Amino acid sequence: MNGSPTDWSTPDDPDGSATTDRVAAYLRAAAGQVELRRHGVAEVRRHARRRSARRRRVGVGVAAAGILATPVIIVRTLGGDGPRMVQIPAALLDTAPDANVTAAKRVDSDLVWNVVRPDRSQSPTSATALSSGAVPSVMLSTVPGQTGDQWTPQLWQTADGETWTPIAVNPPLSLQVFAEGRIAMFAGSIYAVGTAPGATARTDAQPIVVTRSGDGGTSWTTTGVDLDTGAVARLEGVSRGNASISGLVANESRMAFMVTEAAWIDYVPLLVAAGIPGDAGIEAGPSGITATCGNRPSDVTTPEGFVPGSAGTVDTLPAAATTTVVLDGMTRDGQVVARCAGESVRTLTWAQLGISAEAAALMYAPRQHLFVLGDGDTFTEVALPVVNGNPYGTRLFAGPNQFYVSSSNTSGATLFESSDGTSWNELPPLPSTQDVTWVGELDGRPAVAVHIGNGTAIAILDDSGEWQVTEPSSIIDPAGSISTTSVVAGPSGLAFVGQTQPDRVVANGGVALHQDGYTLTIVNFGGDMTVTEDASGEIIGTVEGWLTVEGRVQRAGRDDGSYDVLDDDGQIVTTFSGQQIGESSYSGEAVAVSTTIEGPSGSSTTFPPPTTVGPASNPTSIASTTTAVDMPVDGTAPATTISDHAPNAGTWSVMHSTDGVSWSIESVAEIAGIAEADIFHVDRVQTAPDGRIIVTVRVRASVPGQPASNVVLVGTPRG
């Protein structure tokens, strides 16, 4: 670790100390290894529109009719206007995938499970990485008995999931490379690909190295690849460059990995130097930056002593003024609200800020490289079949026969296959999704795990070139979902592990909260609610997706999930607390919660406890122990005292199918014979050549500070 000053210096750390350098280096390296489950922007927009569309459909007094071929709904507005017909663009309605999605059939499991609980002194503990694909496999973990605080890497090898053999990893360089967790087996050798040690400062190059052992770990050789990983950091205007391994896979004939290079540009000081006010709204895009002043959300913050000039704008304040922000009756000192005046827009190109076009482009679309192992020990860069403008939109997978590259952007996903990693064929268009989470092969046919609707769906390319899509979550319940962590295909079919989460509110037929003559009915976990006036039995307001309100209900100003019920004059008559709604939504039953809202100035308001108390099966003695801060769009947020609630998480499950259509589902906890709450994570599912399904489960330490342990589940198909 070098101790040289860097521009990470802060007033707390004027010299850019070794500690901050080390922390920054760790964060950058760790960030490069984070693989976020892919949800694309189209999915985000779709969810948002579903909420909006549902709001329109569930509005009070709404009668829906599917008339002719054009989507039309008839809306009777709350304001007393007569019904009017509104033509709804299809994009605003719930969108079904283009492909024909088949509901999965539920079948009994044909797997006989053997639970392997290795002796801690001879088994992996705190496993952190497992090579992907089929066994023989290697697992990376701490040495036996170590906790996460002590870290000495240990490799283990297995051929069947039941017997694990330690492998020596002695050379310091190997330790470093292995530590990055990109390990795989190919042609009898163990490979690890990572960045070389010593690359710690933000502008340092991070050379990519490959270390290999062909003798079971007795000796290791290390080679580099032909890639100048420092080139990005040297581009004009780049604050920091980074290279990370984004995939290491092997089929039966070749091995390949991808490197992603990204650039970070600290452009804020450049904007300030260019005269952009510090409180301007900044929007960065591939061609430059647009700064906008004025038209700020004055509905949230109102500077004391100043009267908004018009709706949606804030009048000019002295540049150096210190004033007081008033938010829902609570004050906070020392805030300068606005220095921008009126509506003005200024656009600066990257070139005007002294940033090269290449650097700016890299900020939005990291550069990706594909390396393929040739006949010898050398990995050679080959062209990717597609250049994707979407950051991290290109991913590499492998089945037994083919490599696959998926390319996702906002319009969908494209899939390519190649047997040697050099010549690629484009496969038929995938179903309407951009969220490809896994690609492999089932009976020699491409199989893809995609994210649609309630979770993972499986698409298999049939002989006619059509994708047949099945949604396994349909066997849980109509509103349930599956969050998948690992998928595999092998001789016994498809398997994946993940957390299943039923909608307890739907399962219980909704949750009703009664208060001050009004009933708030929670329809589902997604935040659809209705408010009924008890005296008249009339629905007077609706909430859709937590956010969109209609009728005599509004989101409480503190934006903590509470909702105000209004009278005919718009005055608040009662407030259902966000905590009670949240807890009740999660548990599927009415939960009584007393909420205290504390203002920054020390004032506090305690919400009245609800008149409805949960059923005897759900005791309401909830201690207030945790403080969290919920957030409005702008300005301050009150501190909300919230409670701990009994753990009520999803269920870790393993799903298995021989054909992709008929699925069994089994509880990991039940197979392992442990409590659901003891499962920390189910990382990986693999297959053995004989069709056995191998699931590695990380189990929480029974005593804090003690090592976690692994349980290995080995499922053997009957017959």
Added chain:
Amino acid sequence: MEPETSLGRVSAVFRTEPPLDPYVTGSVPMSADHDGHRDVHHVAASVVEVVAFESFYASSRIPIGRALALTLRDADLAADALDEAMVRAYQRWRQVSRLDNPSGWVYRVALNYARSRLRRLRRRPPGQPEMHEVVIADPSVAAAIAKLSLDHRAVVVCRYLLGWSEAMTAQSLGIRPGTAKSRLHRALQQLESQLHHLRMEETP
């Protein structure tokens, strides 16, 4: 320098990326109802918002998601929280896009969503690794960062991973600048106390 015009932002954004959404490209009917709710101006505004949001999403999802993952020490939870925050950002994009730091807004909304989830789901025993798939050669640094409180870790991540200034960090987290500075100072003190042995190792 492009002219300052009320449409400058619109044109700047619109020129940079082709519209990708079916709604934007016009493949979706854009007929107006009797009140003219879907007139050309409305559609144009929607076009701008969608494209601008896509640009924001493309540029911020990975860095913010990774920052959340390191703050929360749970990549899955970070992804969930980020998705939720992005949905909310899209729904109120007109407001969010005018904030000083929309990424900071998304980070904070996601962090609060995650906090809410965490307090419902479980209380994890201390000292247990919670971040799967992330392994770093310097385990002591990882362990020291893991021991920080969530509030302190958030400040450290904003400052040293996202590279935000203290003012921007404070604004994004909804705390006073002095609080941000204090948290950062205390976090660094704590990290320093746990990592001083590494500095000693570097001493020749």
